[in-house]
Amino acid sequence: MASGILEVVLVDCKGIREKEFLVKMNPYVVIRYGNQECKSSVARGEGNKPVWNEKFTFNAEYPGGEDHKYKLTFHIMDKHKISDDAFVGETTIYVKDVVSLGVETGKAELRRGKYRVVLPDKTYAGEICVAVNFTSNV
Secondary structure (H helix, E strand, C coil), X not given: CEEEEEEXXXXXXXXXXXXCCXXXXXXXXXXXXXXXXXXXXXCCCCCCCCEEEEXXXXXXXXXXXXXXXXXXXXXXXXXXXXXXXXXXXXXEEECHHXXXXXXHHCEEEEXXXXXXXXXXXXXXXXXXXXXXXXXXXX
């Protein structure tokens, strides 16, 4: 079994839905890969066009068994001071091909791209821009 580092660059979001009319959103993103989780900084007061430009790393193995292990999930949240944080939307990116190619060639990437943010009922809720790189430990 080969292993490596999956690097995720969280760039920005556009057009995500504001939940409140009078106050700008304070969005952040929770990124999950398998049982690993990272959280972005809170883009305070940036509303529906937050910019992060942050990098996150996850340990990845190939082959790792079931296909569900090869997906990144992005949960966009709105940080609240008093009440629980509000769910804004989510995106899933399947990275099995990137990890597989990276194991073969030493490195592979999904160039910076835009992905649809959806609500639980799959209604469009904006877009998120990310890039993904895999580097093999071999």
